[in-house]
Amino acid sequence: MKPPETSTPDMAVNLAGVRLRNPVIAASGTFGYGVEFADILGLDRIGAFVTKGLSRTPMEGNRAPRIIETASGMINAIGLQNVGVQAFVQEKLPAIRALRNTVCIANVFGFSVEDCIAVIRVLNEVDGTAMYELNASCPNTKHGGMVFGTDPEALAELVSRCRAVSTRPLIVKLSPNVTSIALMARVAQECGADAISLVNTFVSLAIDVKTRRPRIANVTGGLSGPAIKPIAVRMVWEAARAVRIPVIGMGGILNAEDAVEFMLAGATAVEVGTASYADPRAVEKIATGLKKWCVASQVARAADLTGGMRLD
Numbered sequence: 001m002k003p004p005e006t007s008t009p010d011m012a013v014n015l016a017g018v019r020l021r022n023p024v025i026a027a028s029g030t031f032g033y034g035v036e037f038a039d040i041l042g043l044d045r046i047g048a049f050v051t052k053g054l055s056r057t058p059m060e061g062n063r064a065p066r067i068i069e070t071a072s073g074m075i076n077a078i079g080l081q082n083v084g085v086q087a088f089v090q091e092k093l094p095a096i097r098a099l100r101n102t103v104c105i106a107n108v109f110g111f112s113v114e115d116c117i118a119v120i121r122v123l124n125e126v127d128g129t130a131m132y133e134l135n136a137s138c139p140n141t142k143h144g145g146m147v148f149g150t151d152p153e154a155l156a157e158l159v160s161r162c163r164a165v166s167t168r169p170l171i172v173k174l175s176p177n178v179t180s181i182a183l184m185a186r187v188a189q190e191c192g193a194d195a196i197s198l199v200n201t202f203v204s205l206a207i208d209v210k211t212r213r214p215r216i217a218n219v220t221g222g223l224s225g226p227a228i229k230p231i232a233v234r235m236v237w238e239a240a241r242a243v244r245i246p247v248i249g250m251g252g253i254l255n256a257e258d259a260v261e262f263m264l265a266g267a268t269a270v271e272v273g274t275a276s277y278a279d280p281r282a283v284e285k286i287a288t289g290l291k292k293w294c295v296a297s298q299v300a301r302a303a304d305l306t307g308g309m310r311l312d
């Protein structure tokens with residue numbers, strides 16, 4: 001008997017012209033520079049990975065404590081610690097290039113538009129990254145990051161000027177700390193973004209009631225993990241309805257069904273962040289689980305899930 005067509009579903013998705021073998025991407029800041037995970041999971045079994053945010057010069061980040069666990073989530077205020085784009089190119093990129101079969105997305109940020117442009121120009125000159133994800137949404141820096149993500153005019157300038165210099169597809173990562181995510185999504189699209197990704201973390205505060213001090217040295221930090229998932233799904237749905245470009249959804253994904261939920265809300269692909277802290281193989285497990293879910297649910301093409309929420 002002929003096996004059903006869905007026994008080998010087509011898991012590939014097209015993300016702004018870049019083909020991903022499946023829609024499950026490791027999120028920035030939770031997967032190092034990707035190569036550190038080469039011995040832990042099959043990098044050729046995940047859709048792509050996003051590097052830690054890269055800045056013009058190296059950054060040490062904030063002082064400790066900068067990560068705490070909360071109910072169904074975590075708060076972090078790492079402060080964008082990273083090796084800087086030059087060291088990334090010299091020390092990390094050769095190993096990334098050698099992976100060949102894996103899509104690497106470079107996460108870019110800066111304290112000014114010029115900073116972001118400088119990082120993009122360095123990356124433009126070298127092979128090894130397929131796309132850029134512009135972080136317009138970090139809640140843990142005093143300037144830059146979140147200002148871009150919460151002020152439509154600042155976002156417009158950032159996106160249009162970065163788009164003008166980028167030789168690769170540009171994903172703009174939006175802040176959830178806004179009143180209208182649809183407005184910010186439209187601004188990103190109108191200024192040339194090839195895709196948008198959301199959500200970054202939610203600004204949050206936890207207080208130690210014995211010491212009466214904030215539990216994070218930075219006082220506030222970004223909340224991530226399952227605690228934010230229903231809010232993130234709602235925001236992805238609102239953003240996806242507002243734009244024509246692809247949307248990458250994230251926020252609290254722990255398993256394949258969570259990934260499906262984001263896709264039904266309108267995401268073309270998903271990113272998995274905090275789950276990698278609990279299980280470093282989470283991204284691969286979710287990618288494999290998504291394929292199994294498609295088989296069990298008789299979904300022939302993963303791409304058909306996008307925007308499939310029923311409202312009738």
Ligand SMILES: Cc1cc2nc3c(=O)[nH]c(=O)nc-3n(C[C@H](O)[C@H](O)[C@H](O)COP(=O)(O)O)c2cc1C
Pocket residue numbers: 027028029030052053076078080107135173199200201224225226228250251252253271272273274275
């Ligand atoms: C420890 C930590 C570091 C992060 N660093 C970055 C970063 O450098 N750049 C960025 O765009 N997002 C960063 N993020 C945000 C994640 O990529 C993701 O948007 C967010 O955590 C929500 O997804 P999750 O609930 O699956 O973790 C970081 C998140 C965590 C938990």
